[in-house]
Every structure is written in structure tokens, then in C-alpha cells.
Amino acid sequence: MSVRVGAAAESPSFPMAAKAAMEDVQLRQNVRHATGVIRAKRALLVEEKADWQQLRTAASRIKEHTMRYLDRYLVQFEQSCVRAGGKVHWAEDADEANRIITGIIQSHGETEVIKVKTMTSDETQLNTALEAAGITPYETDLADLIVQLGSDHPSHIVVPALHKNRMQIRQIFLDKMHLETLGREPKDLAEAARRYLREKFLRVRVGISGANFAIAENGSVCIVESEGNARMCLTLPKVLISLIGIEKVIPRFRDLEVFLQILARSATGERMSPYSSIWSGVSANDGPSEFHVVLLDNGRTKVLADEAARQTLHCIRCGACLNICPVYRQTGGHAYGSIYSGPIGAILTPQLQSMRHSETLPFASSLCGACYEICPVKINIPEVLVHLRAKVVEQGDSPIVEQLAMRAAAFALAGPRRLAAAQGFARIAQKPFLSEGVLKNLPGMLSGWSSVRDLMTVPEQSFREWWRDRK
Amino acid sequence: MKISLFITCYNDTLFPETGKAVVHVLERLGHSVEFRAEQTCCGQMHLNTGYRKEALPLMQRFLEVFDDAEVICSPSSSCVAMIREHYSILAEETGDPTLRDKVRNLLPRVFEFTELLVDRLGVTDTGAFYPHKVTYHPSCHSMRTLGLGDKPIRLLKEVRGLRYIELPGADECCGFGGTFSIKNPDVSAAMLADKMQAVAATGAEVCAACDNSCLMHIYGGLHRQRQPVRVAHLAEILASEERR
Structure with a gap:
């Protein structure tokens, strides 16, 4: 086939x-x-x-x-x-x-x-x-x-x-x-x-x-x-x-x-x-x-067989989700690489291809939810997007650096002592990027962020430290 | 009423002033507040990026930590949205009926900060004084998932000295979207540019929101462009008693 x-x-x-x-x-x-x-x-x-x-x-x-x-x-x-x-x-x-x-x-x-x-x-x-x-x-x-x-x-x-x-x-x-x-x-x-x-x-x-x-x-x-x-x-x-x-x-x-x-x-x-x-x-x-x-x-x-994503097939092709989508409005339809563009395209195109192609499409959304709100047949597009993102990750198709970062974050968030240690580490690790009281020129995956945005620094005291010392 | 705070991992780490402000407002209103130090994260970042397996233990930790809490309050719309929208689905996926029951039992006790004030405590006047021009960005989760409606604005309008200015195109996303801003930095930046233009057009001194994640994004762009507008979580404005 x-x-x-x-x-x-x-x-x-x-x-x-x-x-x-x-x-x-x-x-x-x-x-x-x-x-x-x-x-x-x-x-x-x-x-x-x-x-x-x-x-x-x-x-x-x-x-x-x-x-x-x-x-x-x-x-x-x-x-x-x-x-x-x-x-x-x-x-x-x-x-x-x-x-x-x-x-x-x-x-x-x-x-x-x-x-x-x-x-x-x-x-x-x-x-x-x-x-x-x-x-x-x-x-x-x-x-x-x-x-x-x-x-x-x-x-x-x-x-x-x-x-x-x-x-x-x-x-x-x-x-x-x-x-x-x-x-x-x-x-x-x-x-x-x-x-x-x-x-x-x-x-x-x-x-x-x-x-x-x-x-x-x-x-x-x-x-x-x-x-x-x-x-x-x-x-x-x-x-x-x-x-x-x-x-x-x-x-x-x-x-x-x-x-x-x-x-x-x-x-x-x-x-x-x-x-x-x-x-x-x-x-x-x-x-x-x-x-x-x-x-x-x-x-x-195949889409029909996936209960969590089946609603994708409810689409009546009205295009309302495209017109309201803040991503589509910036990029237009060609960026989606498919006849089906916008939020509905981001969920439909990869699914039709059994998630073997177009794996970046489920991530082409800020999950703002405007598509779900406007959809006349109530397709919960953000929910399907998140479901499909999990499929991409499960297949091992997400970037290696991201996988490592997510595992590291999961480790750090597994308990309050680890989290406190990570907060301490972040305060030190941010030092090379400090400039004018904010962080600039961040490395790797974060470079796209810092190309047009500054990042607030990690303050010296976390909330949990403040709370502990307050008593 | 004993109010248990879920400060959230990024507020804890990056925006401790917001947590302090929540404590301040609730105590000023005569409530007793607790912070359970075992809490970490709701799992939103992992779930939204596709790391469902990693999100599950974070949900389980949340359920354990707040098992017997009477009322849970969080100053983050997107984290409350995560809990309300996804915890039931995550629990369902495990096929564990105990987990499902725990989630069912948890959900009615979780409140976003302005929900707690307006709906549960019936307060719109928090006794704050903040003599500044303020505009308000309704974050997507606060507006669409939680349906906060005009609650944050009602709270702002009761603040003495504050001049509220409506944000044009308020319901447009600022382009943050968590890891979206890292995976699609160019589209995210274009969305941010529109939002910054709207904020600047108001002439406000301060842009407020119920989500520090969006504010971090908006601030990041404004600061890079050396725009004079500041950002502040709504709780920090409601906590303010500054005098001229």
C-alpha cells in the first residue's frame, strides 16, 4: 500500500x-x-x-x-x-x-x-x-x-x-x-x-x-x-x-x-x-x-483506529482553524508541506502517513487553543497535537539533545532536593551568558530563543528557600 | 480556610516574587497559607512536548503531595490547565482505578489564583495600591482552558491608583507555547513581535498576566528592544501597597 x-x-x-x-x-x-x-x-x-x-x-x-x-x-x-x-x-x-x-x-x-x-x-x-x-x-x-x-x-x-x-x-x-x-x-x-x-x-x-x-x-x-x-x-x-x-x-x-x-x-x-x-x-x-x-x-x-485521534476525521474542511491560527497567519499554508495546512493539517497530514513523515507538524503549534474554540465540529486539535507529539517521541524521532534535556529535567523534578540542587546549578551555569542583567547568546537549542529575546536570570533565592527562611 | 500553595517549578526557580505576592495577598485577606516543600512540577512541559512517560510520575507526586489539602491555589493558569485538562486522561491511560479516583477527588480542590479570589473567596478588592498604567494579556490557557473571563480585570479595576488600559488583539497568543518557542523560534518571534506592538500601543507602563511563562516571553522581547514597558504577574500588583 x-x-x-x-x-x-x-x-x-x-x-x-x-x-x-x-x-x-x-x-x-x-x-x-x-x-x-x-x-x-x-x-x-x-x-x-x-x-x-x-x-x-x-x-x-x-x-x-x-x-x-x-x-x-x-x-x-x-x-x-x-x-x-x-x-x-x-x-x-x-x-x-x-x-x-x-x-x-x-x-x-x-x-x-x-x-x-x-x-x-x-x-x-x-x-x-x-x-x-x-x-x-x-x-x-x-x-x-x-x-x-x-x-x-x-x-x-x-x-x-x-x-x-x-x-x-x-x-x-x-x-x-x-x-x-x-x-x-x-x-x-x-x-x-x-x-x-x-x-x-x-x-x-x-x-x-x-x-x-x-x-x-x-x-x-x-x-x-x-x-x-x-x-x-x-x-x-x-x-x-x-x-x-x-x-x-x-x-x-x-x-x-x-x-x-x-x-x-x-x-x-x-x-x-x-x-x-x-x-x-x-x-x-x-x-x-x-x-x-x-x-x-x-x-x-489507521486514523480511525486510534481512538484518541479519531476526531481528526470529523473535519468538514471549513478552514476556520487556519484563519484563526496565529502560526498559520505568520507562515501561510505552504510551510505545512501539504494540501492540508494550518492546525488541521498539522494533525491530519502526519497521521495519514502513519507518523512516518511530517513529524515536525504536531509541534507547529503554541497550543493556544484558538482552533478548538472556533472548530464548528469541536475537534480538540490541541489534545490531538499533544497525543501525536507523544507518538513522535515514542518512535524516537525527537532530537537527541531534546531527549537528554527532558530526561535531565525529569530527574531534577523527581524530588525537592534534586530541584534545589538544579536551581543552584542553574545560578552558576548562567554566569557566562550574563549581560546587562539578563541572559543573552544562549547555546544550542536555546540560541533561537536568544536571537531576538533576552532571558531573565535565575534569582539568588528560590521561593522554597524564602519560605524555609521565613519561618 | 487553609490554602495550600502550588507555586510551580518555574515560579519557584525564576519568579519567587510571584509566590511571595500570593502569600502576601492571601494572608492580608486573613487566610492561612502553607507551602508543602515536597512539591515540584505538574508535568506540563513533559506532557506538552510528548514526554508522557516522564509526565506521569510528576502527576503522581502532585497527587501524593496534595492528597489531603483542603484548597490548592496556583499562580499559573497553564499549570492549572494541565491539571484540569490532562490529569484525567493520563490517569485513564494507566488503567489504574485508584489513580483515576485520586484525580477525580483532586480536581475540585484546585484553583488558579484569580479563581480562588473571585469564585471561592468572593473577593475583588484585595486592598492593593498600585499607581500605574496597566494593560492585561489574557494568556491562552487562562482564557480558553480555564475560562477566567473578566475575573483578572475585575481584580485590577479595584486596585487603587491603577489605570487599566485594554490590550488590542488581547486574545492572540504571545507565541511562547513552552518548547514551541525553542522548536519554532522564528514563528514564535513573529507572534511575539505582534504582541509587543500591541502592548506598546497601549502606552501602559506595565503588562500583567496570570502566567509568568508568557510574561517571561513578552519581557524577553521588550527588554531586547529596550522598550520601557515592565511585566508583572497579577499577584504582584494585587500584593502591592506602594506609596507615592
């Missing part, structure tokens, strides 16, 4: 990638501005919902229940989907999913596909597989199109081109759409994209989508979006293929009531997404005549 999360396994460590990303002043400005706008819109719309906390609880419970009985709901979804005229394929990993999809396209003799709303296909690196098979994929979600034309990578779960501003996007369009002139207003850019995409919508005969929800009881698939491009992709082609992570299943149609209320508010700061498309199988003379679902595992059942 070859589980893959895009190119995450080959990506540099988070601290290194973050350092590089933070040198890009324009990127930081774009990220800060965009996340700030979405946060403000979200806050207003959440405030008007008196039952917001109840909705969060309901969503969390539905997900918890679904994960507990995921095996049953998946089979039920398959049966319902087939009954509605769809075909269901099961893919254990990225390669199998890509093979299935490539096979379907080739069986129709087609060499082009239009794609929309499928982060999962970035996870499996579907575009690379398609190109290798001589098939040209066109991204049709506006932001994904910008990323594809710019030979770039998505930096946000909901707003993949969030790191680009309008002028940068205009330049990409000018260069890659071979335009001679292009205005500077949003409507000019939208018009250029519309012309570019409309031709493909009308010509290309195979569409590939992701899914926000797959409904077990009736086999329906649901996608929410802002532009209407997904609606085009889902209805115009002859063949439609939906690549769906197995965690996207929900039991009943009525569960959408909860999720559609929280998703758009959390994701884009809208009451509802402008387009919510829900379809079941195929209908004669209306929409695609062939509908395939590829259900993807790619490491998800």
Missing part, C-alpha cells in the same frame, strides 16, 4: 519551511489581510446564531456516531448510490484511486478532464498521474485555476490562492491566458476566467469532483461552492467521477441541516454557500449519463 499526501513526505521540516515563508513580505501581507477579512465576516454571522454552540455539539455528535459505525454507513452509501444508478469503486491508497480514475477516462477514449472542488485529488497527486497517462486536467474552481496556471500549490483549504493578491493574479492571467489587455478590477479578472473556463465546460466530456458530504441513506453527494463552476462541472460532462474520502459519509439527508448551517458561516462568513449542489446517481437526459464514486482510504482507517 502506498499512502501519499501530495508531496508531504518530501517536504522540508516545518521550522525550516516556515522560516523561508516568513521572508516573503508580500505573502505575509496577503495572508494576514485575507484571513482577517474572513474572520471578521465569520464572527458577525456566528454571533447572530443563538444556537451556535448547540449546532457545534450536534455536528460533533453526528460525526462521532458516523465514525463509530463508518463500516456500515459506507456500505449503505454504496448500496444507495448503486440503486440510484451510480458505480462505486473502493481505493485503498492514492495510486489505486488514480488508476481507477485514469481507467475510467481512458475507457471513454477521452484525453481531457475538467476538475472542481477536489483537494483529495491533490492528496493523491491525480493531476500528475493523469498527465503521465496523456490526459490534460483543467481546474475550474477559480482559485484552483489560479494555482494551476501559476504552477503553484494551494495554501489554504478553502481559499487555495489566498497567498496571492489581485495584482499577482492579474499577472498570471495575462501570462497564461495569453491576453493582450486585462483590467484591474475583480470583475475584469472574473470575466477573463469565465471566458477561459466556459469554453472548457462546453467542450470537455469528463468531469472530476470531490465532495463535501456523501449521504448514506440515499446515495446523494453534496458539494457547496461560491462560483457556480462546480454546478457546470457536475452537470455538463457526459461522465462524472467523484473522488471521496471515506470520512465524508454522513448517515441521513436531514443531517445536512446541521452541516450546511455551520459550514458556510465557518468557511467564508456566509449564511449559506451561494451554490449547494446535491445529486444522486444518474437521471435520464439530465446531467451526466455515467456517474462514478471513488471511495478513498489512503490512511484514513
Whole structure:
């Protein structure tokens, strides 16, 4: 089995990638501005919902229940989907999913596909597989199109081109759409994209989508979006293929009531997404005549098996945790080395890869808890982060110096006499670094700290000594 | 009421003035205070960095030391958060029902300093005098895990002579995060820069918090930049009776 999360396994460590990303002043400005706008819109719309906390609880419970009985709901979804005229394929990993999809396209003799709303296909690196098979994929979600034309990578779960501003996007369009002139207003850019995409919508005969929800009881698939491009992709082609992570299943149609209320508010700061498309199988003379679902595992059942981390699979990809995260807001999404960035990416990416890659991601958080507070399905991300950190340490993948320091600290804290001795030792050991009444230029692991911060000195008398002498 | 202090290892070592201030405030309010010298650390640093095995004996020591304490008070939100959030999970993992019961029995007796004052003792006026402009940084653990809300600010507002100035973007993390600041020093420094800018914008003389760890971080940046703002644990302000 070859589980893959895009190119995450080959990506540099988070601290290194973050350092590089933070040198890009324009990127930081774009990220800060965009996340700030979405946060403000979200806050207003959440405030008007008196039952917001109840909705969060309901969503969390539905997900918890679904994960507990995921095996049953998946089979039920398959049966319902087939009954509605769809075909269901099961893919254990990225390669199998890509093979299935490539096979379907080739069986129709087609060499082009239009794609929309499928982060999962970035996870499996579907575009690379398609190109290798001589098939040209066109991204049709506006932001994904910008990323594809710019030979770039998505930096946000909901707003993949969030790191680009309008002028940068205009330049990409000018260069890659071979335009001679292009205005500077949003409507000019939208018009250029519309012309570019409309031709493909009308010509290309195979569409590939992701899914926000797959409904077990009736086999329906649901996608929410802002532009209407997904609606085009889902209805115009002859063949439609939906690549769906197995965690996207929900039991009943009525569960959408909860999720559609929280998703758009959390994701884009809208009451509802402008387009919510829900379809079941195929209908004669209306929409695609062939509908395939590829259900993807790619490491998800391993996550499911870990009870303490299972809640990771509850994620509905709203991106609220990215927008609120003080780490993400400094670095942007690329530093996470994965299509899944921000706090949710920090727990999802390493787990999908069975903790064999991306081991610095669980440490890419100050554990401030803002992600947990904002998460509409109440994923306790800090708790999962701490759980995964323990896994990294257990595997022996933490730095040796850190291991030694932590063992030494555990030894010193094992009793009051040892602690007092350590305090005495610290008073002496700090002397070489004393400067202007504080500590500077600290060695080794601490050098990063002291590069921009001073450290208070260890005072001559500890509290315990003061207390002892006081009596 | 006999109040047993959990001073915490880093306050004991690096910030003894905070512990002294807690003693001072509680005694001034007429309570009797004890410090059990066998205490060391709650295990937060080890647990949060992934060293669960090392955290467990520290929790066991804590449970033993404070086994029969009536009320336990700690001037560190993050340590109280560690106890409240993680002790049950750690105990559960051992599968030892005695340990689980001990934790269950411990939790209602543990109070963060401002919780003890406002919720348990019903005090907001501690009789302090502190003629300075003060802003308050609500640390992440105090705000999100403990839900201290406006308790610290209510306490500050009762201090005579004190002018409270609200901190813009108060709910943003200062970037400390324990070993996060060592493992991700650049991101941490960028977060700190935002926090320092916010603190400086208030024009306050003093930045207060209920966590010396965050204050150590904020001070570290301010001092390097030679900014005139000082930092002080809330307890030190409440203990103050300085006269002009």
C-alpha cells in the first residue's frame, strides 16, 4: 500500500519551511489581510446564531456516531448510490484511486478532464498521474485555476490562492491566458476566467469532483461552492467521477441541516454557500449519463483506529482553524508541506502517513487553543497535537539533545532536593551568558530563543528557600 | 480556610516574587497559607512536548503531595490547565482505578489564583495600591482552558491608583507555547513581535498576566528592544501597597 499526501513526505521540516515563508513580505501581507477579512465576516454571522454552540455539539455528535459505525454507513452509501444508478469503486491508497480514475477516462477514449472542488485529488497527486497517462486536467474552481496556471500549490483549504493578491493574479492571467489587455478590477479578472473556463465546460466530456458530504441513506453527494463552476462541472460532462474520502459519509439527508448551517458561516462568513449542489446517481437526459464514486482510504482507517485521534476525521474542511491560527497567519499554508495546512493539517497530514513523515507538524503549534474554540465540529486539535507529539517521541524521532534535556529535567523534578540542587546549578551555569542583567547568546537549542529575546536570570533565592527562611 | 500553595517549578526557580505576592495577598485577606516543600512540577512541559512517560510520575507526586489539602491555589493558569485538562486522561491511560479516583477527588480542590479570589473567596478588592498604567494579556490557557473571563480585570479595576488600559488583539497568543518557542523560534518571534506592538500601543507602563511563562516571553522581547514597558504577574500588583 502506498499512502501519499501530495508531496508531504518530501517536504522540508516545518521550522525550516516556515522560516523561508516568513521572508516573503508580500505573502505575509496577503495572508494576514485575507484571513482577517474572513474572520471578521465569520464572527458577525456566528454571533447572530443563538444556537451556535448547540449546532457545534450536534455536528460533533453526528460525526462521532458516523465514525463509530463508518463500516456500515459506507456500505449503505454504496448500496444507495448503486440503486440510484451510480458505480462505486473502493481505493485503498492514492495510486489505486488514480488508476481507477485514469481507467475510467481512458475507457471513454477521452484525453481531457475538467476538475472542481477536489483537494483529495491533490492528496493523491491525480493531476500528475493523469498527465503521465496523456490526459490534460483543467481546474475550474477559480482559485484552483489560479494555482494551476501559476504552477503553484494551494495554501489554504478553502481559499487555495489566498497567498496571492489581485495584482499577482492579474499577472498570471495575462501570462497564461495569453491576453493582450486585462483590467484591474475583480470583475475584469472574473470575466477573463469565465471566458477561459466556459469554453472548457462546453467542450470537455469528463468531469472530476470531490465532495463535501456523501449521504448514506440515499446515495446523494453534496458539494457547496461560491462560483457556480462546480454546478457546470457536475452537470455538463457526459461522465462524472467523484473522488471521496471515506470520512465524508454522513448517515441521513436531514443531517445536512446541521452541516450546511455551520459550514458556510465557518468557511467564508456566509449564511449559506451561494451554490449547494446535491445529486444522486444518474437521471435520464439530465446531467451526466455515467456517474462514478471513488471511495478513498489512503490512511484514513489507521486514523480511525486510534481512538484518541479519531476526531481528526470529523473535519468538514471549513478552514476556520487556519484563519484563526496565529502560526498559520505568520507562515501561510505552504510551510505545512501539504494540501492540508494550518492546525488541521498539522494533525491530519502526519497521521495519514502513519507518523512516518511530517513529524515536525504536531509541534507547529503554541497550543493556544484558538482552533478548538472556533472548530464548528469541536475537534480538540490541541489534545490531538499533544497525543501525536507523544507518538513522535515514542518512535524516537525527537532530537537527541531534546531527549537528554527532558530526561535531565525529569530527574531534577523527581524530588525537592534534586530541584534545589538544579536551581543552584542553574545560578552558576548562567554566569557566562550574563549581560546587562539578563541572559543573552544562549547555546544550542536555546540560541533561537536568544536571537531576538533576552532571558531573565535565575534569582539568588528560590521561593522554597524564602519560605524555609521565613519561618 | 487553609490554602495550600502550588507555586510551580518555574515560579519557584525564576519568579519567587510571584509566590511571595500570593502569600502576601492571601494572608492580608486573613487566610492561612502553607507551602508543602515536597512539591515540584505538574508535568506540563513533559506532557506538552510528548514526554508522557516522564509526565506521569510528576502527576503522581502532585497527587501524593496534595492528597489531603483542603484548597490548592496556583499562580499559573497553564499549570492549572494541565491539571484540569490532562490529569484525567493520563490517569485513564494507566488503567489504574485508584489513580483515576485520586484525580477525580483532586480536581475540585484546585484553583488558579484569580479563581480562588473571585469564585471561592468572593473577593475583588484585595486592598492593593498600585499607581500605574496597566494593560492585561489574557494568556491562552487562562482564557480558553480555564475560562477566567473578566475575573483578572475585575481584580485590577479595584486596585487603587491603577489605570487599566485594554490590550488590542488581547486574545492572540504571545507565541511562547513552552518548547514551541525553542522548536519554532522564528514563528514564535513573529507572534511575539505582534504582541509587543500591541502592548506598546497601549502606552501602559506595565503588562500583567496570570502566567509568568508568557510574561517571561513578552519581557524577553521588550527588554531586547529596550522598550520601557515592565511585566508583572497579577499577584504582584494585587500584593502591592506602594506609596507615592
